[in-house]
Amino acid sequence: MSDKLTTRQHAVKSADRTCDAYSALIDQVGRLTNVVEAIGNGIARPTGQSLARWQVLAEVEEEAAPVGTIACRLGHTRQSVQRVADLLVADELARYRPNPAHQRAKLLEVTPTGRAALHRMQAAYAQLALRTTEGLDPERLELARETLGELQRRLESELP
Template sequence: MSDNVTIRQLAVKNGGQACDAYSALVDQVVRLADVVEVLGNGIARPAGQSLARWQVLAEVEAEAAPVAAIASRLGHTRQSVQRVADLLVDEGLARYRPNPAHQRAKLLEMTRTGGAALRRMQTAFRQLALRTTEGLDPERLELARETLGELQRRLESELP
């Protein structure tokens, strides 16, 4: 753990039980995010992809979208999603088409090849999900998701 995280934790841990629990939860979420990223890249690799490419493909699975909208939904910068989208287009997994609502902001849509790659990643993810959720109560998972969503909304309200 970095020194900055340790210092931040010590400051939070002096705030009572709720702050202690909050600090432990944030630490756990960060660790979980690291594991999810490693596993996601591992799932995507056999399809010749990365977690970032998987996320962008998944965002246009049902409907083409402008890069800025994809970035907003993923919580990434437009520029980073643009780079990924351009790579997907270069590899034939997606293509740009005109956007009737905006002349310059083209729509990114998945190709058949991209759909096949996405399905391979989704299948591998489902297998992982089945293995790792065996014996877990779906209601507790939903409660955890709701709690994290509420914390996210509260933290977003603190953003400048």
């Protein structure tokens, strides 16, 4: 989250504790997002990947999917996922195959080389998760996830 947005959020202080807590949470989520992105890129780097490439590979690990579907699941634009998918195909980590349901929207699937890279990233992530969650109450983590999910649904209902 940019410093400008953080400053603007702090300027929205109100007399309502819930609004203040909400603003502080949104600020924290923005800072957490930046750290998660940096960590994800750090985990992906030794395999020659990026967080974006890792995310796309993970989306087709179990089942091939069209780029538009992958983009929708990830909450990214189709064009940005198409660019990443094309790079994965060029590096032979994924390939396109015909889609029986749609002539133009080919299916992206992971190759054995891509699966090996994905599994190395997933193993490194699992170790990180074990280290960073040590001593945390799983029920509190689940409550945090549920709360963030509810806020996401409410915010999505505000989209035009």
